[in-house]
Amino acid sequence: MSATREGTGNESQTGALTWRIKERAGFTTVEFVGDIEENADFAELKRRLKGSVVFNLAEVRRINSCGVREWVNFVRDLPGVTDLVFTNCSPAIVTQLNMIYNFRGPAKIRSFYAPYVCDVCNKEEEKLLEVQTHFPDRNISHVPEFRCGKPDCALEFDDIPERYLAFLLET
Ligand SMILES: [Zn+2]
Numbered sequence: 001m002s003a004t005r006e007g008t009g010n011e012s013q014t015g016a017l018t019w020r021i022k023e024r025a026g027f028t029t030v031e032f033v034g035d036i037e038e039n040a041d042f043a044e045l046k047r048r049l050k051g052s053v054v055f056n057l058a059e060v061r062r063i064n065s066c067g068v069r070e071w072v073n074f075v076r077d078l079p080g081v082t083d084l085v086f087t088n089c090s091p092a093i094v095t096q097l098n099m100i101y102n103f104r105g106p107a108k109i110r111s112f113y114a115p116y117v118c119d120v121c122n123k124e125e126e127k128l129l130e131v132q133t134h135f136p137d138r139n140i141s142h143v144p145e146f147r148c149g150k151p152d153c154a155l156e157f158d159d160i161p162e163r164y165l166a167f168l169l170e171t
Contacts, residue, residue, distance in 0.1 A: 017060075017067075019045065027052035027083075033059040038066030042074035050080030058088035058113065063096055068103065071096075075105030087111050088128065097167035104167075114164060116146060120153035127155070131168065140165040 015034040022029045028049065063071070078084065086104065089097065089112035096103045113126040127146055129135070134144045140162065146155040157164075 016040075021045075021048065027054060029054045029056060031056040031059070035062040035064075036060060036067035036071055037062075037064045038070065040067055040070045042070065046074060046078060049078055050082075052083040052085075053078075053081050054085045054087055054110075055107070056088050057086055057093045058090055060090050060093055063092055068096060068100055072100065072102055072105070075107065076102060078105070081106075084108070085110050089113065091115060091126065094164060094167065098163065101170070104170075109167065114143075115158040116155040117158040118148040118153050118155050121148055121150065123148065123155075124158065125155060135165075135168055138168050140168055 017032060017034040017036050017040045019033070020031045022031070028051065030045070030049070030053065032055065075084070084105065084107040086093070086107045087110045089109060091113055094112050094114075097109065109131055111128055111130045114129050116125050116127050117123065125146075127144075129144060143157040143161050143165070145157075148155050
């Protein structure tokens with residue numbers, strides 16, 4: 001997966017949540033795509049998951065309040081799962097991580113997308129930030145900087161770090 005993605009351009013698109021399960025050596029990944037809303041049904045997925053599990057949340061675009069409830073009930077009761085990791089959390093997921101203290105359940109957050117902007121080029125990008133690499137001591141007052149691609153400009157973090165990154169302060 002690329003560490004950068006451009007503004008998606010089709011954010012008005014909605015879609016029921018789907019997922020794809022991949023069995024790897026020693027762990028299982030689940031890639032979620034779509035919106036988490038009241039008709040998200042995690043019962044079958046819950047039964048299938050066991051051992052070490054990684055959720056890829058890059059393609060979750062929207063979560064409504066009923067969806068939050070379904071999700072919280074899902075992640076807090078995964079009897080077969082020994083170890084849960086969230087990777088590639090989309091900005092929608094990050095918003096929920098910051099607002100809903102038990103949205104992560106027992107999961108550790110490995111990586112997430114953050115909004116960046118170059119004011120010179122008027123360009124927006126979401127950058128994938130790795131918790132271990134970019135925030136090894138959970139210091140959110142220093143955010144990573146990226147080159148824009150032109151010599152004289154830079155991509156700057158396009159949110160309030162203390163707000164967008166607050167979830168990193170939870171253990
Ligand atoms: Zn630029």
